Amino acid sequence: MKHYGHFIGGEWISSTDTIDSINPASAKTWATFAAGDAQTADHAIKTAHAAFTNEWREFNPEQRADVIDRLATALETHWESLVAAEVSDNGKRIAEVRGQFAGLHTWFRHFANEARNMTPEAQTNGVPGVESTLHHLPYGVVVAITPWNSPLMILAWKLAPALAAGNTVVVKPSEMASASTLEFAKLAFEAGVPAGVLNVVTGYGHTVGEALVRHPLTRKVTFTGSDFGGRKVAEAAANGVVPCVLELGGKSAQVVFADADLDNTVNGILSGIFLSNGQTCVAGSRLIVEKTIKNALTQRLLDVAGGLRLGDPMDAETQIGPLANEAHLRKVTEMVATAQSEGARCLLDGRETAQGHEGYYFGPTIFDGVTQNMQLWREEVFGPVLAITSFETEAEAVSLANDSDYGLAGGVWTQDPRKGARVAAQIDAGTVYVNHYRSVDPNVPIGGIKLSGYGRELGPNAIKDFLQTKSIWIGSAPVAVPFP
Template sequence: MRGYTPFINGEDLPWDGPWLDSTDPATGQAWSRVARCSAAEADQAIKSADRAFRTGPWAEAGAAARADILDRLAGALEARWEELVEPEIRDNGKRITEVRGQFAGLHSWYRHFASEARKLAPEPQANSIHGVESTGHHLPYGVVVAITPWNSPLMILAWKLAPALAAGNTVVVKPSEMASASTLEFARLAHQAGLPSGVLNVVTGLGHEAGEALVRHPLTRKVTFTGSDMGGRKVAEAAAAGVVPATLELGGKSPQVVFADADLENAVNGVLSGIFLSNGQTCVAGSRLLLQAPIAEAFTARLLERARALRLGDPMDPATQIAPLANEPHLRKVRSMIVQAKDDGAECLLDGLATANGKTGYYVGPTVFSGVTQNMQLWREEVFGPVLAIAQFDSEEEAIRLANDSNYGLAAGVWTSDTARGARAAAAIEAGTVYVNHYRSVDPSSPIGGIKLSGYGRELGPDAVKDFLQAKSIWTGTAPVPDPFPA
């Protein structure tokens, strides 16, 4: 069994404390263990990051030098990304096809933000005051705490780490205790690629122990969190105690709205990818399917035909289409929500519990319910699993009303051949991202984030680096100061 210890100040911390087992979702057996860190290790990591921010090569590096370091990291990732694939799969059970696809392009995120770092410069500010010039500057916060989830640890870390480093901050990462291995392997690789000691630190353990200690530490200057809305509330409360800004990317209950004039096969592909890729274990999962009545029967039949054919299997097998859920507690949650949906009266058209019955590991097959009403748990709460809720609508107005009847607002999909209708629906749906005749794309140039219980703040996009910077104005007199108290 592999043992993973905290990575602090450029090295693995010797460890004789308690451990947490990490279980392989495909087998249900522990394959590694990670250190269960406490406030002591959190303090050590934060202080290491603070020293690296204030003194040494990172503190002395300008934007161009930081960009060069990020480019070297990108080069190392491009050459060695395959080393990171197996640890992530063993931790969270994601299909090797998906993980390889993510990791093969992981270096591009760091290259993108290296380029963005080179663009940082003071900005002249227009003002109406005679004899004074003003200039806008942007300063890094200092120590940034990044808390990442178990579903895509290294991809989501890139969204936080790359712009934070481009801005000149140092970072302490607290990965999920369910999936820490790939983050620690990456931290070693980054250090070997030339990232100075203390710039990236990784503290493992439980959220209410190590995570809370990191967020509440007096040297923490900014927090970025991806996870559930419940976890986001706790992080926001802890950060607010120290008046520390936080970016929260939380859950979703994203609608997929399919109008009768949509390209049926294209929409079926989009709905399948939106809910069954990654087993629905993604914040933007399109978990509510709204079908216009004239096509509801035909669309559902085609969707079920495709979903029934999806193959459950070993996540390390490239032929697998549905891999296990990431961990046992999550398996219990998804199972219970499927059972509750049946008890609430939704019609189970495809039962993923039956499909996975008797299979070793944390498996749930594609699950589809119809007749889901707005008062049901399945409509209102995030499953974060391969479970789709179907409802029907008649008019465009009803579709928008149903789409917006949610406490979440992270993403949505609209499927129609009417360009004007697509634009109207996209504008009216309450979500941070709306896809029209498409679903699930992500790019460093496009912001990600939500409204309502889906969180606040944005990651990525044109202001991603500035989100990790503080604005500072410098005023310079160009004419004599007049006597404030003339005779």
């Protein structure tokens, strides 16, 4: 049994109130986290603010980049020491976690290099005898709230540019998966990130999370999670006129045309919905297939998905691990039951394939005959459940894809490049993939529209998104007398 405290100012802070972390593969407690409150939040924010106004603010971009580079080197060397904590926390397969963690250092290296290029920008203006320059200033204390599905990878997307911009950060990971973030914070401190620059507070959203967002010294919030949680964060932040970046849920459509390469398409659809057991915001959960190939494509999907192996997420041969927690298992189970009661046809039932497995297992599930008024079409499952429908015309395909309150991602499958580009341009989503799915790169923005949130992470403006601008005007000619 491991017992984790908060990590604030380079020190472990214990708590009398704790939260059990349940290993999803065994349904048994493997660790405890400190349960923070408003007092904990106040201590963390004030510690981060003190670090910002003192040592960290005095660092120039080159010095900050050197610190981030040292963190990248530590990650490159020691990333394997973080893997078991995340697998034990959320049940993600070790093969996926290893794949994510082996490249974590590259995110920090990228933004260290970007920090070195941050300089004031000359501006053009029409005022004679006056020059103007644009300067970029850090916000100060940034609160980063991360989810349970990929906590450390998503933290890297937030933390690396926030530090490169010169901010200090207080992280509130999900109370269901905090261990890898805490282990990472310790590693970062040992690698030379100054005390107070990175702090981790654990606990529930309605107690410590809300207190962090509402704190008067919080200057920016970045949140990844459900649209329900995003609303709560946005409301709390608005009280202090604090800007937010919200990356929320999704109900992404995969549009497949009859001319698609079916082998490639099947692989893309499977990875889009069944990797991480569907517990990703970009999961391609709505499959919209041209009618002439629907039966053939569906059968291929059934053949592969029905043979995927459920097992221990710590086993590299496992293809499907458990869902992350018991409450989520109940939610997915209830949504599948509702889909059947509403008339959708269950072609592959994950409840059956999960029988006999300890823990929170739910196998790949495929429904056909899903209509636009069904819950399975409209609401995010965040699980391994695929909803299939068909179309006859390109316009119908686009209409079906856009019939969602979400707009995070989408996919288009066709061997006609012009058709792929044309349809992708019409899909209402922050990211659309053509003939592949789930790519991510620090140079390319991530974010959604509609209920999938606002603001962007990563991309060419990632550091600037954690900076405020200041215009400075410098006169080189005498000021005219205002009152002759």
